[in-house]
Amino acid sequence: MSKRVVNFLESLVITAILLVLIQTFFEDFAILAGWKWSMRQKILLAGFFFDLFFTLEFLIRFYYALINKRSVHYIMQERGWIDFLASVPLLMFSSGPIALAILTGEAAFLGLGGMLNLLKVIKVIRIARVLRFLRIIKIFRRIKNVESPMAQRHVASITAISITVLVFSLLVFSVFSGSMGLGGLDYSFFDHHQKIIAKLDASHNNPADFVRVMRVFEKTEKSLLLVKCREETRFSRYGNGYYTDFFGPGDYSYTKQGDLEIFFDLRPYVKQLSRESLLFFFIVILIVLAYLIIYSPNFALTVSDPIHVMRKGLQEKNYNLEVKIPGKYQNEDVFQLAKLYNENFLPLKDISTQEEGSMLDLNSRDIKNLLEEENS
Numbered sequence: 001m002s003k004r005v006v007n008f009l010e011s012l013v014i015t016a017i018l019l020v021l022i023q024t025f026f027e028d029f030a031i032l033a034g035w036k037w038s039m040r041q042k043i044l045l046a047g048f049f050f051d052l053f054f055t056l057e058f059l060i061r062f063y064y065a066l067i068n069k070r071s072v073h074y075i076m077q078e079r080g081w082i083d084f085l086a087s088v089p090l091l092m093f094s095s096g097p098i099a100l101a102i103l104t105g106e107a108a109f110l111g112l113g114g115m116l117n118l119l120k121v122i123k124v125i126r127i128a129r130v131l132r133f134l135r136i137i138k139i140f141r142r143i144k145n146v147e148s149p150m151a152q153r154h155v156a157s158i159t160a161i162s163i164t165v166l167v168f169s170l171l172v173f174s175v176f177s178g179s180m181g182l183g184g185l186d187y188s189f190f191d192h193h194q195k196i197i198a199k200l201d202a203s204h205n206n207p208a209d210f211v212r213v214m215r216v217f218e219k220t221e222k223s224l225l226l227v228k229c230r231e232e233t234r235f236s237r238y239g240n241g242y243y244t245d246f247f248g249p250g251d252y253s254y255t256k257q258g259d260l261e262i263f264f265d266l267r268p269y270v271k272q273l274s275r276e277s278l279l280f281f282f283i284v285i286l287i288v289l290a291y292l293i294i295y296s297p298n299f300a301l302t303v304s305d306p307i308h309v310m311r312k313g314l315q316e317k318n319y320n321l322e323v324k325i326p327g328k329y330q331n332e333d334v335f336q337l338a339k340l341y342n343e344n345f346l347p348l349k350d351i352s353t354q355e356e357g358s359m360l361d362l363n364s365r366d367i368k369n370l371l372e373e374e375n376s
Contacts, residue, residue, distance in 0.1 A: 013057060016050060016053055016054070017135040017136065019050070020047070020050040020054075020132055020135065021132070021133070021135075021136070023043060023046050023047050023050060024047070024132055024281065025278070025281060026043055027040075027043050027044065027047060028274040028275075028277045028278045028281070029274075029278070030043055031267075031270055031271055031274040032271055032274050032275065032278075034246070036245050036246060037244070037245060037246055037247060037248040037251075038245070040248060041102055041248060044095070044098050044099070044102065045099060045102065047094075047095045047098075048091075048095040048096065048098065048099035050095075051087060051090045051091040051094070051095040051096070052091060052095075054083070054086060054087035054091075054135070055087040055088050055091045057083065057087070058080070058083040058084055058087050058088065061074060061080065061083060062074065062075075062080060062083075065080070079156070079160065082134045082135070082160055085134055085164075086132055086133075086134040086135045090132065098249070098250075101249040101250075102248075102249065130163075130166070130167045130170070130277070130280045130281075130284065133163055133281075133284040133285075133288075134160060134163055134164065134167075136159070136163075136284075136288050148300060148304040148308070150303070150304050150307075151296060151299050151300055151303075151304045154299060154303075155291050155292065155295060155296050155299065158291060158295070159287065159288055159291050162287050162291075163284055163287065163288075166280070166283070166284070166287075170280070185269060185272060186269065189223075189264075189266070189269055192223075193223070193253070193255070193264050196217065196221060196224060196262075196264075197255055197257050197260070197262055199213055199217075200213065200214075200217075200227065200257075200260055200262065201257050201258060201260060204229055204258075204259065204260055210229075210234070214227065214234065214235050217235075218235065218237070222237075222265070223264050223265045223266075223268070224237065224262070224263075224264060224265075225237050225238070225243075225252060225263040225264060225265050226261075226262070226263040227260065227261070227262055227263075228260070228261040228262075229259050229260055229261075230259050231261075237265075247267075250266065250270060251265070251266055251267050251270060252264060252265055252266055252267075253266055301326070302329055302332065302334060302335075303334055306323045306334050306335065306337075306338045307334070309321055309322075309323045309338075310323060310337070310338065310341050313341065313345070313346065313349070314345075317349075320346055320349065322342045322346060323335070323338035323341060323342055325338055325339060325342075
């Protein structure tokens with residue numbers, strides 16, 4: 001494959017990384033801003049195609065690594081594990097199921113095993129989407145002020161570790177808190193809705209009592225959307241047009257209790273998750289910027305630049321530049337080595353250069369004198 005094609009594909013991947021970060025931001029922002037479902041649907045489908053693109057990219061890279069017997073090198077040295085985590089799991093467990101629900105209809109989300117399981121799935125999906133930020137590491141190769149391969153590798157490794165630890169800490173805590181039954185907003189929703197369901201179930205056989213309960217819930221329970229009894233709608237907070245415009249899979253829960261079918265509004269909970277996702281978004285962006293703006297120049301000053309100067313001094317005869325040693329870093333190992341380079345190696349190099357020059361001058365004069373004597 002020609003270098004031009006490779007550069008084009010790399011540029012395409014970098015562009016896709018930037019676009020998927022924008023898509024991730026607007027996916028949560030659209031929920032908080034109350035955008036219509038039709039617009040949110042387009043944003044979600046865009047996320048699916050991005051994850052599909054990155055999954056295909058990983059599979060292609062891994063295939064070529066396998067046939068060239070470099071699979072371990074690709075996974076470990078070229079950070080193929082980042083390509084995997086930021087694509088395949090998200091396609092299988094996040095954007096893939098969401099796209100399937102969109103394409104097959106909302107009923108695909110009604111078989112998740114109840115409201116609590118639905119809330120847990122939504123929470124885990126929201127956290128897992130932060131894995132997309134691992135793709136930021138790919139951009140480091142194109143940053144002009146991080147030209148040293150060592151600096152690129154160190155900054156990319158530290159950033160990858162930080163983001164990975166953050167994401168998996170959130171995932172482990174989410175799974176742990178759910179398995180241990182630790183109370184949270186999802187459990188509060190579940191407990192509260194269970195009480196509403198129990199009250200409706202106890203009164204639905206008595207028409208007068210059921211009407212009275214429904215009137216109370218209409219005023220006090222804003223999360224109650226729709227109640228059906230024997231497939232007949234007894235209560236609906238909004239019209240069908242409103243449901244079509246502002247509700248999608250994951251925005252509501254469905255429970256069947258005997259003859260009753262009850263729908264609850266989950267948008268307040270989903271908005272809370274979106275706030276948390278945007279918080280993670282900005283935390284990760286700030287982590288990356290901190291490493292690039294603060295840590296990367298510091299690493300260059302204290303590690304890669306001194307090594308670069310000493311390497312050139314060892315390689316090139318006429319390169320005699322001293323390593324600048326900041327006072328506050330003078331006791332560090334790199335600058336201790338630089339001090340030895342400045343004080344011991346460079347003087348010897350100057351003497352060697354002068355002697356070599358003197359020998360060359362002497363030889364030139366001797367040859368000239370010999371030629372003159374021979375001519376005379």
